[in-house]
Amino acid sequence: MSASTITQSATSSLSRAARELDLRRGEFDLALHLGCVRSVPDEGGGGRRVARAEIDRVRAEDGFPEVLRERVKAVGTTEGAALMGVTTTRFTRLARLGLVVPVKFYLNRYRAVVWLYLAEELRQFAADQQNAPLMTGRTPQGLRDQLDEGLDLRPRNWRGRHLGFLLRQTEDPWAQAAVVASLLDPVEVAEIVKDPHERARLDSLRPERVSRAAPESPAARIAERIATADDPDEIGWLRADLAQSLSEARQDRPVPRPTPTASSAADSASADPPFVVPRSAAAPSPISAQHASRPRHPGPDDRLTTPESPRTQRLLGWLRRRKPDACPPAAL
Incomplete structure (x- = not known):
């Protein structure tokens, strides 16, 4: 059995891994993004796969699969506001101000953008006592002015x-x-x-x-x-x-550069020779090829350094x- 065959048998496609982990595809994609499930490149060039050892590791975690599903649960504005105990209007303001960050989005049938948030992050935000002033009270005038002017940090x-x-x-x-x-x-x-x-x-x-x-x-x-x-x-x-x-x-x-083909080289050889200035018409002291060639000065990209x-x-x-x-x- 070849090494590539062994590698393929030790990994699963993303769709199969999602089924083995009892996750819907959207939940599985979030699990990959959040690092709950680790994937590896497919050596055959077919995208990414999940190692059998990784599937076994996730399945062996305490509370599987409910705990995993809770980690990747994404909710919209209405459910998110209910989790935090605020109105949908306040929740939207918090999101537009960048205080809660969306994890994904989709377009509904009316082509309106629907933002989704991690339920776990919303619960943590609401439980943090430092955020208590943000959950109640009147929005300061400065922030209201920014919202009225169209401030919306959700896409960014x-x-x-x-x-x-x-x-x-x-x-x-x-x-x-x-x-x-x-x-x-x-x-x-x-x-x-x-x-x-x-x-x-x-x-x-x-x-x-x-x-x-x-x-x-x-x-x-x-x-x-x-x-x-x-x-x-x-x-x-x-x-x-x-x-x-x-x-x-x-x-x-x-990045490799294309090399000239044999036909293009032959076409170049059969082309008319370039016009050569007669020696009598040339300057009395012709410049040698050694002096005519000059070293290339480094460009701006060559001077970039790693931070x-x-x-x-x-x-x-x-x-x-x-x-x-x-x-x-x-x-x-």
Whole structure:
């Protein structure tokens, strides 16, 4: 039996692993994102799989499967407000201010965005005595003004969380760069990644789209808009991180360039020779080839250095950082 066959027999597909763990596919996807269940790359190039040892480990945990289901339970605004003991209006305000962070979203039949939150996180938020002033009372005027002006940190906070999910799925520098690029508008990516071969590499490694709707459908366009950074500060940090990721990926493994084929080489050899200036018309002191060639000066990307702290932690900390005046200690 070959090594690849042994490896395949020791792992399960994601759908089979979900069944063995008594989870619906949406719950299983959240379990993967949250690290409750660990997956590994499929050596055959078929996506990701779950090792048999990992399935056995999860099934052996105390309280399986109820405890696992509770960890990945996601609720909407109505159920979330009931868990926290607040009105749906207050819950929505807390979410728009970035105090509770959505874990996923979907579009209902009216193409309205429905945000979902981890029930466990909501219960922890409500149980924390430091958050008690946020659960009752009148919203301060400054926060009400921001909400009236349209402040809504739910999409940005979801993007930051989603970015963390995707980065934890791979250690390959090019794949991590593709993750960062997936949150930027293609125009922004093209300004950072000027090499078409590198852009092609990033496109080939781009994560799956968050919506399973038909491409170019209204639902797909709405989901794509949510998954694309639109805050100037967020865009600036993602652009800087993409440039840093590219520098690391180039050092690790440069993108190969296509080599000329035999036919193209023959065409080049059979082409008309270039016009040569007669020696009599040349300058009295022709420049030698040695002096004519000059060393290439390093470009700006060559001067990029690796930061001392982990890039992912720095970026996620920025993306999920709330505005200074969005969460004052005053009661809501």
